[in-house]
Amino acid sequence: MSTTKDKILDAAERLFADHGFSETSLRMITAKADVNLASVNYHFGSKKTLIQAVFERFMEKFTADLSSEMERISNGEQELTVLDVLSTLIKPISKLEDLRPHGAGVFMNLLGRAYAETQGHIRRFALERYSEVLNQFTFLLHQTSPHLHKQEMFWRLHFMLGSFIFTLAGHKALQEISESDFQQKISIEEIISQLVPFMSAAFSYDSTNNPLIQQDNIQNIGMTLSAGDVSS
Amino acid sequence: MSTTKDKILDAAERLFADHGFSETSLRMITAKADVNLASVNYHFGSKKTLIQAVFERFMEKFTADLSSEMERISNGEQELTVLDVLSTLIKPISKLEDLRPHGAGVFMNLLGRAYAETQGHIRRFALERYSEVLNQFTFLLHQTSPHLHKQEMFWRLHFMLGSFIFTLAGHKALQEISESDFQQKISIEEIISQLVPFMSAAFSYDSTNNPLIQQDNIQNIGMTLSAGDVSS
């Protein structure tokens, strides 16, 4: 038997992903969940905290899976490649799909919206709450490419983040296009499996002597992902 | 002297980028523009069409600049590289910055929001209105990498699109982080100058024999960017 709280979370998660946060009213949520309007404020306090709760349910599972994946590859003897590190993302993302139907897409949709939020209360919340896992990931990635300046790492990380969020958040539309143009439905896992080596190649590229990049502008003074230092 | 119409567009453009479409009310816009509330509906018909108008003002300039850039590199004798094609984006994006203060950031912010829009009335509008330039760009890019399957091109294009939109839409926040962590303010042009070769490297990567990618899944049957064929 599913509780009122869960029914609200399930309905909200789907509606948020489909219509966005502010375009989804509490009345839409409670109607879909078949619960009373006031129960949202009773169980979650406010719409803001409901959004965080929806977000947290995914993030909890994702970061746990990613952590164990990172630990797994860290225990090996041989040196890690960029592809090794980025590949740790595949399973945790795919697993979200098992968690709930279209889970991965919904999660990335939420992630994208959370990131685009300009008040940014979700982004701040997420960066503080999950800074450990984030820092561990950037630490591993930095180990594979120690020649990269800290600053360059920072930008490349966000370039990559953009691809992931954008592609997976909009994967529903992209899947439809792919199906009508190529008569081929591509699964989330297949998308990530293309995206990971694609991004690995980008990450492995050596920018030295590239005229577009002025090396003298780049310093080497500590690296963060905007919150906390990399554990060293 | 600036007309009422322009004052509305200027105010709306800034507010949309800062707060999003649905989070920006017409009263916020008309207050900032110092015009009467009803003038929005009088001059633009509705909020929806105002959003399109704001978007179009940027897109017009951008696509015009990109077109001439593409024509420029097409006239050369030697074969084009991926870097050549992607580099055509640098100037048109940078030029938006001259158009209006923070133009490029505002534009990409709008682009990102337009793309995330799930009703997608802006995306549909943009894809139809500017399909020519889009198709010319994908055509040039395909020439540089004829070995790539059409389907692979499609995905790589969207991977890249994600990086561009995400990074430049959020460049304000990223710039601030870069400044506090590295004591270095990076301009939009510098960001693109890093992003372009980074993405070129990803694009140039050969996926043959990559175990993550099942080649037999990939067909070769016409390539679109979701609207219209590549001019051949």
Next chain:
DNA sequence: GTATGTTTCAAACAGTTGTTTGAATTATGT
């Protein structure tokens, strides 16, 4: 069975939303 705490419910709250109206104002053309 009665008391206590938890959860549901319909109704109302005050505030904001985009849009419309009709009169007042300004500009244009002759």
Next chain:
DNA sequence: ACATAATTCAAACAACTGTTTGAAACATAC
């Protein structure tokens, strides 16, 4: 100068927003 058209304006519109209220229903424990 006059007539016609284009624009501005304050006011109101109905619809919707998140949140609160206080009574009803339910569950739990003694």
